Amino acid sequence: MPPAGTAPEAAAVLLAFLNTRGHGTHRDRLSDAEDAGRALGDLLQSRAEVSESQLKRLRKLRSTVVDVVSAGHETADAAWASLNRQTSQISLGATFGAAGSATIRQTGGDPLIGTITIALERLMADGKWNRLRLCANERCGEAFYDSTRSNTQRWHSYGRCGNKSNVAAYRARTTASA
Ligand SMILES: [Zn+2]
Numbered sequence: 001m002p003p004a005g006t007a008p009e010a011a012a013v014l015l016a017f018l019n020t021r022g023h024g025t026h027r028d029r030l031s032d033a034e035d036a037g038r039a040l041g042d043l044l045q046s047r048a049e050v051s052e053s054q055l056k057r058l059r060k061l062r063s064t065v066v067d068v069v070s071a072g073h074e075t076a077d078a079a080w081a082s083l084n085r086q087t088s089q090i091s092l093g094a095t096f097g098a099a100g101s102a103t104i105r106q107t108g109g110d111p112l113i114g115t116i117t118i119a120l121e122r123l124m125a126d127g128k129w130n131r132l133r134l135c136a137n138e139r140c141g142e143a144f145y146d147s148t149r150s151n152t153q154r155w156h157s158y159g160r161c162g163n164k165s166n167v168a169a170y171r172a173r174t175t176a177s178a
Pocket of ligand 1: 135136137140141142155156157160161
């Protein structure tokens, strides 16, 4: 069993994708094709150019994945349906090998949508989907993978967001009781 502290590769792909969002002090990295090409460089199989229509599809997919993640993984029927519609635009196949190995691979459609779809499937199949979360600091919202044993991490970084949130909550309480 891998140590609890290791985020699987599928999670890393999804985090790179979700964290192209404009949040905190970051601007949206899927707003123009050139920046998106750089931001998604690691996810691209080749250094293909990202077209405007592709960007539009990617922004929509990203917003849907954010919806399913932030809805607590249980109550987002409309978002799941939307995700199914978007990911059905690609084709997948499987490669079977020795010793019962099987790898899902893309056979058609947008390669970036395919990469995200396969990462989603892999994380869910591994039972790790509920470890993908958005930072509880509303001004941050960065996506992170919770690798704690208790699976209760709320902030992407306790030092950067946890302390601030605690201070804000403390101030709100003391102001309310004053
Ligand atoms: Zn944060």
